[in-house]
Amino acid sequence: MNLPPLVQSFVLHFGEMGSRWGISRTVGQIYALLYLSPVPLNADDMVEKLGFSRSNVSMGLKELQAWNLVRLQHVPGDRRDYFSTPDDLWTIVRTLAEERKKREVDPTLSVLRDLLMQNPSSEEERHAQARMRETHEMIELLTGWYDDVRRLETERLVQLLSLGAKVQKILEVKDRLFSLPGSRGRSDDTKERA
Amino acid sequence: MNLPPLVQSFVLHFGEMGSRWGISRTVGQIYALLYLSPVPLNADDMVEKLGFSRSNVSMGLKELQAWNLVRLQHVPGDRRDYFSTPDDLWTIVRTLAEERKKREVDPTLSVLRDLLMQNPSSEEERHAQARMRETHEMIELLTGWYDDVRRLETERLVQLLSLGAKVQKILEVKDRLFSLPGSRGRSDDTKERA
DNA sequence: ATGTAATTTCAGAAATTTCTGAAAGATGGA
DNA sequence: TCCATCTTTCAGAAATTTCTGAAATTACAT
Structure with a gap:
C-alpha cells in the first residue's frame, strides 16, 4: 500500500x-x-x-x-x-440511507405485507402474525419519519438534529398553547400524515 | 426445518x-x-x-x-x-441501536480523533484531515441526536417520530414568536447542547 | 464422590466470499 | 480499417466465514 x-x-x-x-x-x-x-x-x-x-x-x-x-x-x-465522491458529505449520507433502505427495508416490508395477508392456521401462527404486524408497524413508523426528514434541506435537517430531544420541550409548549383542555393534542398531528 | x-x-x-x-x-x-x-x-x-x-x-x-x-x-x-426475546419491540430496537453504535460508531470516532491529533506532513494529508474533520463532526452531530432521543420514553419517541418533518413547522412558529427581528433564532438552540 | 443431563469448546470440513490473471470487449484515434 | 489503450468478465485460486461432530466442561441430583 x-x-x-x-x-x-x-x-x-x-x-x-x-x-x-x-x-x-x-x-x-x-x-x-x-x-x-x-x-x-x-x-x-x-x-x-x-x-x-x-x-x-x-x-x-x-x-x-x-x-x-x-x-x-x-x-x-x-x-x-x-x-x-460527492464533495458534500450530506449527499453521501443521504445516498447511503436511500440505498440501504432500498436493499434492506423495502424487501422486508414486502415480505411482511405478504405474510400478513395469509390466513393463520393455528394458534401459533396467529401469535406469529401478531408479532409481524407489530414489526410492520414499527418499520412503517420509522420509514415514515425518514421519508419526511429526508426531504428537508440540509440546513434545516442539521438544525433539527442539533436540537435533539429539546424539540420535546417545544412540543409541550405548543400543546399547552393550542390544545383544548382535556385533549392530548395529538390527534390531528398523527392523522395528517396519511 | x-x-x-x-x-x-x-x-x-x-x-x-x-x-x-x-x-x-x-x-x-x-x-x-x-x-x-x-x-x-x-x-x-x-x-x-x-x-x-x-x-x-x-x-x-x-x-x-x-x-x-x-x-x-x-x-x-x-x-x-x-x-x-423482550416482549417489547422498542426494547429490541433500542438494544440493537446501542450495540451497533458500540461496535461500529465508537471505534470510528476514536480512530478519527486519533488521526485528527496528528500533524499533516503534506498538502495531501492536510486535505485528508479536513475531510476527516468534517466526517467527525457529522458523526458527532448524529450520535448527539441519538443520545438525546434514546433517553425519551417510548411514548414520547413515537410521538416525535409520527410528527416527522412537521416539527419544522412548529419550529418556524416558535422562531417567529421568540426571535429578535433580524436574528435567525438559532444561536441559543445550538449552543445549549454543550 | 459418582452419574447423568446439559452446555461449551474447538479442530477440521464445508460453504461462501473475495480476489486474481488471462482473455474478451469497448472505445477512439490514425 | 487496424492498432493501441482502457475496461469488463469470468473461471478458478485464495482467504474467510460458517458449521459440525467429538470431546471437554459444567452443574446438579443422588
Whole structure:
C-alpha cells in the first residue's frame, strides 16, 4: 500500500468497517481513498495506491456505482475513467440511507405485507402474525419519519438534529398553547400524515 | 426445518437479512424464531425446528447474548436454559441501536480523533484531515441526536417520530414568536447542547 | 464422590466470499 | 480499417466465514 500514513490509517479502518456492513474490505478501501482524495482518481491510480489487482478495482468500482456512491468523470485529453465522491458529505449520507433502505427495508416490508395477508392456521401462527404486524408497524413508523426528514434541506435537517430531544420541550409548549383542555393534542398531528 | 409455513418464511427472510448485517444466517434465524415464539425455547427446541447442529445453536445463542438481545430464563423443574426475546419491540430496537453504535460508531470516532491529533506532513494529508474533520463532526452531530432521543420514553419517541418533518413547522412558529427581528433564532438552540 | 443431563469448546470440513490473471470487449484515434 | 489503450468478465485460486461432530466442561441430583 502506497499512501501517506494518515490516509492509510483511515483507509484501513474503513476497509474493516466496510466488512461489518454489506460491502467488502476492498470496496471500503476504495471508497475511503476516493473520499479523501483531493482529485479524481482512475483505476490505475487505485491499483498503485492500494495494491490490489486491476480486476478487483474494476469490480469494486462497479459496486460503488451500483450504490450511486461515486461520480464518473473525464479529464480532457485522457480517455481513462476518473472517479470521485460527492464533495458534500450530506449527499453521501443521504445516498447511503436511500440505498440501504432500498436493499434492506423495502424487501422486508414486502415480505411482511405478504405474510400478513395469509390466513393463520393455528394458534401459533396467529401469535406469529401478531408479532409481524407489530414489526410492520414499527418499520412503517420509522420509514415514515425518514421519508419526511429526508426531504428537508440540509440546513434545516442539521438544525433539527442539533436540537435533539429539546424539540420535546417545544412540543409541550405548543400543546399547552393550542390544545383544548382535556385533549392530548395529538390527534390531528398523527392523522395528517396519511 | 420444522415450522409452520408463516413462521418459516419469516425465519428464512430474517436469516438472509441477517447476513447483510454483521450476523450470520444462523444467528438471524435463531433470533427470528425466538422473536415469533409465544413461549421461551431451549436449545434442543431450536435444533429440532431449524435443523442445524447443536453446537451451532450454542454458538448462535452465545452471540445473541453478547448482543444483549435475548433473555435467559428457567422453567421450574427443568434444568435446561430457555431463551426469549423482550416482549417489547422498542426494547429490541433500542438494544440493537446501542450495540451497533458500540461496535461500529465508537471505534470510528476514536480512530478519527486519533488521526485528527496528528500533524499533516503534506498538502495531501492536510486535505485528508479536513475531510476527516468534517466526517467527525457529522458523526458527532448524529450520535448527539441519538443520545438525546434514546433517553425519551417510548411514548414520547413515537410521538416525535409520527410528527416527522412537521416539527419544522412548529419550529418556524416558535422562531417567529421568540426571535429578535433580524436574528435567525438559532444561536441559543445550538449552543445549549454543550 | 459418582452419574447423568446439559452446555461449551474447538479442530477440521464445508460453504461462501473475495480476489486474481488471462482473455474478451469497448472505445477512439490514425 | 487496424492498432493501441482502457475496461469488463469470468473461471478458478485464495482467504474467510460458517458449521459440525467429538470431546471437554459444567452443574446438579443422588
